Amino acid sequence: MMGDTMTGQMSKAYDHPASLPIPARIRLARELRGLTQRQVVAGTGNALSAPALSQIESGRLRPSEAAVVNLASALDVPPEFFSAQWPVDSEPVTYFRDLRSTSIRERRRARAQAVLLGEFVTALEQHVRIPEVDVPERPVGSDATAAEIDDIAMLVRRAWNLGDGPIGHVVRELERHGIAVARLTLGTVKVDAFSTRTGVRPLVLLTDDKSDNYVRSRFDASHELGHLVMHEAAEPGTKQVESQAQNFAASFLLPEASALEELPSRLDATGWSRLAEMKRVWGLSMSALLYRARTLRVLSPEAYQAAMRYMSARGWRKQEPGDREMGAPEAPMLVERSMRRAEIEADVSVEDLVRTAHLPIDDMHDLLAAAVDDRPIVEL
Incomplete structure (x- = not known):
């Protein structure tokens, strides 16, 4: 028999004081685990029903404290995770290379990991100064020509003082201009890279699952930069949008002249x-x-x-x-160096940040371990 874990009246939606769970946060945790609503319900020992969970996620039913604890246990997140209020979008527009080659579940799980990383970077910025976002935005329509995209790529080069020659380190240039870049292992070979804006700071996520190819990784990073520059309001995953990002990457890395x-x-x-x-x-x-x-x-x-x-x-x-x-793909450094600076100068450890941000500790350890380059640094 299903336990009595729900309180409150059915309504169109309810307000979200800081102490109450936010429906999108519950859905985010479920997508992070790659679970269906029925699987989550089973994980609670059937302490609530699938229809009830659906209503909770849509904001039409307020869960009781017991339900929150059960859901947190089933999803392996701190109960406070559900009520954390960040200036971060829990369901940001995310650009994946080919929607046909990835399942909805894979894309949502990858997006959830990006949201966690975005929240961690936001928490980190309370203790260290990270380069301000300096990404020119030049939205294009579906009819943009290759010549127009060439011009946009050159505009970014000019804005970033890159000249006309080879770019020494693409990832470093993205980071210098406020883009948080991480290299992750997602557990699927179907995702090369993706980009999103979970809040003020854009993210580019490069994956190790499919390739550790230096030149391909540079192109992937440039491709995602193209999305951030040109496609804030575009429908992600369309053939036209991906072709435009492809043209941008080629132009950015090798100017027309x-x-x-x-x-x-x-x-x-x-x-x-x-x-x-x-x-x-x-x-x-x-x-x-x-x-x-x-x-x-x-x-x-x-x-x-x-x-x-x-x-x-x-x-x-x-x-x-x-x-x-x-050689090896370009390694991101911004998040790693910011963590070290916070620990050395602000006496704030990664564990402190994760705990106070109410993020799932094991997930963050995995994400941050993948984002950190463990190779020894040679000082010259």
């Missing part, structure tokens, strides 16, 4: 050698260089398709020549 000057127009032995050298200098994959050549009409569509068939026949679509020599 340099591309036209350096890209080979013929793919004989000399042309392929030229691509390999450009890959090393510009930190851009041969596939991306060919994509750039096609977009700028340095190569005809037929020549581009022939080049891609050539790469496929040699297995270069999975691993290109020179990939291993390029």
Whole structure:
């Protein structure tokens, strides 16, 4: 028999004083665990029903204190997690590369992890100063041309004083301009990277599940920057939006003038050698260089398709020549250094931050461990 764990009258919605659970927080915890409402109910020992949980999550039913404790136990979060009020959106618009290749559950779980990280960074900012957000916003419509996107990519380069040459460290540039970047393990190979704005500070999440490829990771970071610059109000996951972000990344990493000057127009032995050298200098994959050549009409569509068939026949679509020599992907540093600064100068440990922010401790340990680069630092 279901226990009597609910109090209050049914209503359209209820107000949320600081001491009361916020419906979106309960849903966030469930999505973090990748569970259905029925699975959560089973985890409470059927202390409440699935319809009751649905009404709680929609804000039409106020849970009792006992229900909150049961839900917290089933979802493995502190009870205070449900009532934490952050200037962070619990359901932010999130840009995933291909909605068809990822399930709704996978996307929601990844988004929930991003929200946790965003809340942690917000808590961290109470103790340390992080670079202010400096991301130019240039919204585009579905009819934006490749030339217009080239111009936007150059505008960002100019705003960030990057000049026209190769970008030494893409992730570091994002962090210098206020974007929190983390490298996470999500447990699925279907997510390359994604970006979102959980609050004031945008987040870019790069994943290790599919690839530890240096050049691909740089392109992923640039692709997500394109979303942050151009797509605040766009529908995420559409073919057009993803194509625009792809064009932005290619333009951001290799400006048009340099591309036209350096890209080979013929793919004989000399042309392929030229691509390999450009890959090393510009930190851009041969596939991306060919994509750039096609977009700028340095190569005809037929020549581009022939080049891609050539790469496929040699297995270069999975691993290109020179990939291993390029080294490990760029490592984010902003969150890690901010944590160290808070501990050294403000005497606030990571555990202190997680506890006072009412975040699930085990999840945060996993997220922050993945976000920290443990390689020894060589001081020069």
